[in-house]
Structure formats: structure tokens, C-alpha cells
Amino acid sequence: MPSGKRAWTPSERTTLADAYAQGVCARDIATRLNRSYSSVRGQANQMQLRHSNYQLNAYTDAEDQYLRAHATAMTRAEIGAHLGRSEGSVTQRGQRLGISFLNSRKNSCYDKNHSFFQIPNADNSYLAGLLAADGCIRLESGGKKINQVSISLKYEDRYLLEWVRRVTGYTGPIRIYKAGGGHLQAELRISGVPQWIQDLKRNWNVTPNKTTTLKPPSANLNNAETLAFLVGLIEGDGHIGDANGTLEVSIVTASEEIADWLVIEFASISGGSPSRYLHVRGVAHYISLYGYNARRLCEQLLSLGVHKLTRKWTVAEAEIDRMRHRDLLKKPSTRKNR
Numbered sequence: 001m002p003s004g005k006r007a008w009t010p011s012e013r014t015t016l017a018d019a020y021a022q023g024v025c026a027r028d029i030a031t032r033l034n035r036s037y038s039s040v041r042g043q044a045n046q047m048q049l050r051h052s053n054y055q056l057n058a059y060t061d062a063e064d065q066y067l068r069a070h071a072t073a074m075t076r077a078e079i080g081a082h083l084g085r086s087e088g089s090v091t092q093r094g095q096r097l098g099i100s101f102l103n104s105r106k107n108s109c110y111d112k113n114h115s116f117f118q119i120p121n122a123d124n125s126y127l128a129g130l131l132a133a134d135g136c137i138r139l140e141s142g143g144k145k146i147n148q149v150s151i152s153l154k155y156e157d158r159y160l161l162e163w164v165r166r167v168t169g170y171t172g173p174i175r176i177y178k179a180g181g182g183h184l185q186a187e188l189r190i191s192g193v194p195q196w197i198q199d200l201k202r203n204w205n206v207t208p209n210k211t212t213t214l215k216p217p218s219a220n221l222n223n224a225e226t227l228a229f230l231v232g233l234i235e236g237d238g239h240i241g242d243a244n245g246t247l248e249v250s251i252v253t254a255s256e257e258i259a260d261w262l263v264i265e266f267a268s269i270s271g272g273s274p275s276r277y278l279h280v281r282g283v284a285h286y287i288s289l290y291g292y293n294a295r296r297l298c299e300q301l302l303s304l305g306v307h308k309l310t311r312k313w314t315v316a317e318a319e320i321d322r323m324r325h326r327d328l329l330k331k332p333s334t335r336k337n338r
Contacts, residue, residue, distance in 0.1 A: 006035075008043055016040065020049040059093055071099045077175050087177060100142075110172035112190060117199035120219050122228040123167055126306045128204040128217075129229040133236020137197055137208040147194040153309075155184035160308045164188060204229065212254045216261040228306045230265060235309040240298070240316050243290060247319045249297055250288035259285035270296040295320055 008016075012033055019029045030040045059067075063083055067090065070079055076090045083090070094101060117124050131137075131151060138148045153160060161174050165188065175187045190196075200206040203219040217229055234240070238251040253259050259276065266274040272293030277286050289297055298316035307313060 013043070013047065016043060017047065017049060020044060020051055023051050064093070064097060067094060067097070068099060071101050075173065075175075076101055077173060087175070110190075111169055112171070112193060113169040114193065114195045115199075116168045117196050117203065120203050120217075120221055120225050122224050122304060122306045125204070125217075125221060125225040125228040126232040126308075127164065127167075128200060128206055129232025129234075130236050131200065131232070132204065132206045132210065132214055132229075133233050133238075135206070135236075137200070137206070137210070139197070139208060146191045147197055148189055148191040149193055149196055149200075150187060150189040152185050152187040155186050157309060157311070158186035161186055161188050163308050210255075214253070214255040215257050224304060226265065227269070227301055227304050230269075231301050231304065231307045234301070235307065235312050238312075240312055242315060246291045247294040247298070247316060248288060248290050249294045249316070250286060252284050252286050254284055256285060259287060262287045266297060269300050270294070272296070295323060 012035075015033060016029060019032070024032075026040045026044065027037050030037045033040065066083065067079060070082075071094060074082075076094070077087045080087045080090045091101075117128065131149065134153070135149060135151045138146060138150070140146060141148070151161070151164070155176065158174060158176075164170070165172075165174070168190070170188070170190055172188075172190065175189060177185055177187065179185045197208075204217045205215040207213065217226070221229065234249070234251055237253060238249065240247075240249050242248065251262060253262070263274050263276055266272075266287060266289055270289055270293040272289060274293075275286075275288045275290075278284070279286065295316070298313070299320060301307065302313060302317065302320075
């Protein structure tokens, strides 16, 4: 036995077999035996153990046939919905059966507006900013061309993905899945859009693997389009909140070029001087505005009416309203004394 691996004792094997017969999950068994999850699963496989509810969850021949028949025409989420199973379960079953879910025909089975990003406007500039911060661009998967643009948000923000579907003419589904910690996420994966990928790079410098290489928009954007791009960038990588009783707007980026550009844009819009500092590890740039300057920035961005992630802006809207009310109270009365 290799050094560092603890041999299984007869007593542990008995405990493992009994626990599997009772349907106890492998992680709980691992805790009980002070072993790793992979060790428990490996030993269970060697002993050919199955949980008591294994047969209840096993795929039937009819389900396997359905999966094989529709793997190249439907998404895994759609197959799972039809079979009453999760997308992850369908993926695992497909792997065991040696089924590939990647198919070039499936990439184009949903409608979309291929020229959506061709000419910059407020809507596509906003979405480009959001993709620059939170999106993912994949040219290939498993050695096959997929030309995919995707974005994942919190489940409660899925209305924004509905907006994306509407403005881009995309007819595919929004995928719902559980992220780490069991939190629900909503995601759009739009494949077969090479024109989008070309236009995102040409107009806004949004490319695959963009974390440290992101650059300012390359197109000659007008003021509204620049503001819209900033709105999307802030909603993806920014923070709007209260900092010791004053409004704070900040954004973090790993791109030095974007950090330089943000300092210039924030100063131009607000009339103030943004603070800037580098993370202690030297990989993230933080650009921030506070108080009056933060309000000036938010007023300009909110005036566009393009932002869709409303929960990000509630603090700013409340602070702007509070200060306007305060200014009205300070305004001298225009009525003449009689």
C-alpha cells in the first residue's frame, strides 16, 4: 500500500456496508469514519455497494433510449425537464453511456440576432460592459467550435437574462442550476454566435480570457454609449453602497489599462478625483468615488435608463433623493413677507 494511505479495517468495511444499506450519503459516512469522500466512494465501488434507494434513482432503458435519441437536438436541461431529472444527472448519465451532447446543429437551433453587436448603441454597449465584467466567451469545447457567449447571475436577477433574450432575439432557455453552497444561479449560454464574438472584440475589446487583458472600448462611442458600457461594467464588477454614512461607488479590475481609463471617465463624469489603490498582492486595481462625486456619477448613469440590475442602484437612488430633499428644505422661500 502506498505511504500516506490508511488501510480499511474489517470493522470500517462493515460500517460502510451497513451505512450504504441504510441510504446514508457518502459524505456523512466519510465524516463518521474520519476519511475523505473519495476514499469512501472508492472503497464502496470496490465492494460493489449501492445505496438502498439506488434502484429508485436508476435510469430505465426507456430513459436511456430517450437520452440517446435527443442528445444532439435538445439541451441537457430540456432533457432533464422531460425526464424529471436534474441537468447534472443527465450529464453524468450521458458520460456513463458515452454520449456526446455537443453537436454543431444544436448550436444554431435557436434563433438570435447575429448582428446585435455590429453597430454600437446604448443597449448593446450596456450588455458589452456587463459581459466584460461577468460574461464568458468560449470559442471551443471538447475540441469542437461552439462560439459561445454566456453570462451567469443570481437567481433573483434572472429577469435581466429575460431582457437579454428579448433584445438579442434569442429563443433558447435560461438555465437554472445550483452553485457552490447550494445557491441558485440563472445562466444564458448562447452558442453559434461568431459574429457577436467578432463585434464584441472590434467595438468594445471584449475577448476570451479577458480578465487581465481587457482594454477600453475601441469603437468611437458617443457619450450615451460610453455611459451605458460603464453601467454594465459597474453592475458586473462594481459596488454601490454606504461607506461610513456617505455614498460610495467603486469598481475592481485586474486590467491596468481599464483602471487608467476608469480614472479618466469617472473624473470626467463626476468632476472629482477618484481614489485608486492596488491590492496588496498587486493584481487588482480599485477605483472609487465618494459623497458628492459619487452622486454626480450615479445621477449621470441613472439618467440613461438602460440599467437593468435594479438592486445595484437602490442605495444610490435613495441617497440622491435624500440630498435633493435636503436641498429643497434649505432653499429660501420666494414668498414675499406681508
